[in-house]
Amino acid sequence: MPRPLIPDHILEIPPYPRGKPWRGLEEVRLSANENPLGPPPKALEEIRSSLAALHRYPDGLAEVLKEELAQYLGLDPANLALGNGSNEVIEMAVKVFLRDGEEVVLPAPSFAYYGIAVKARGGKCIEVPLRDFRIDLEAMARAVTPRTRLIFLGNPNNPTGTIFGLEELKAFLEEVPEEVVVVVDEAYGEFVTAEHYPSFRNYLEMDRWILSLRTFSKFFGLAGLRVGYGIGRGELVELLERVHQPFNVNLLGIAGAIGALKDREFQERTRRVVAEGKDFLTAAFEELDIPFVASEANFFLFYAGERKGELLEYLEREGVVVRDMEGYGLGGYLRVSVGLPEENRRFVEVLKAWKAREG
Ligand SMILES: Cc1ncc(COP(=O)(O)O)c(C=O)c1O
Incomplete structure (x- = not known):
């Protein structure tokens, strides 16, 4: 079928760097910087x-x-x-x-x-x-x-x-x-x-x-x-x-x-959960010697190194979804959103297990 005439400036737009498809509320979704508490x-x-x-x-x-x-x-x-x-x-x-x-x-x-x-x-x-x-x-x-x-x-x-x-x-x-x-x-x-x-x-x-x-x-x-x-x-x-x-x-x-x-109660709870989650993740990155960028938002950019692809897969297999930063020109980096305390703990557990396994 003949293709319509598409302006060059549209063809130059690369496909959107999409997150992974959402598998439902049971997954630990730390990939889109959402509020983990649910709706107010x-x-x-x-x-x-x-x-x-x-x-x-x-x-x-x-x-x-x-x-x-x-x-x-x-x-x-x-x-x-x-x-x-x-x-x-x-x-x-x-x-x-x-x-x-x-x-x-x-x-x-x-x-x-x-x-x-x-x-x-x-x-x-x-x-x-x-x-x-x-x-x-x-x-x-x-x-x-x-x-x-x-x-x-x-x-x-x-x-x-x-x-x-x-x-x-x-x-x-x-x-x-x-x-x-x-x-x-x-x-x-x-x-x-x-x-x-x-x-x-x-x-x-x-x-x-x-x-x-x-x-x-x-x-x-x-x-x-x-x-x-x-x-x-x-x-x-x-x-x-x-x-x-x-x-x-x-x-x-x-x-x-x-x-x-x-x-207001939901807003207070959000502030508290995010602040505590950030402290928890900061301590974990430091303990695991993983370079990360100090953040004023509800997410962290961190360096997973050359084996980032393997880590991403490992996290996903364990049900934890974070965001690959390859499409943002940050090879070796991942971005993780602050989740609920148990979600943050799960993320860190999987990170630790991976580090122990990979040495
Ligand atoms: C910096 C920034 N601006 C804007 C948005 C879009 O937000 P909204 O859901 O309001 O369209 C996002 C969403 O991730 C974002 O990270």
């Missing part, structure tokens, strides 16, 4: 009570969720753009600000979808390597040209979990022309404990085109519902909202997110 109970309550309205379209503006979220964050609803996951907000930003052939500067490696969204729009990715596993803000500023429209910064960056501080960001912004839009992806922002961590509050005070991204998929335990949001000045939000599908946040997503915001 209050989200489930809200979802249950909204089921009878599923034959209706949701509120297209998701006004109640916006109000609740604005109150939770302590800002104005006009600063919030909601999306079908923060992935959609990435796509909205690319649609609004990028034309064919224009450039986007991004760290490498970082979250894979930035590059996909840019290429799908016909844009050009200018990738700037990390330095010591951290985003090299100086090199990123140097990579900006008159054709640069957007810059993506993961803070924390995925897959390293490293952050930059407020002063570093301010110095970076001094070097970047004001008309370039800076997207700061804070998908893991709720897990950060470092005091010098800047947040959307700092950005809103600056007179700059900065878009922060946040999500209900990680800390709030609702990855399956697909709700994320962008925070920015009103003018920026208004532009983003012009380009998304009608009803982009679905009815159950709206209900679940409202419930998750109310569930």
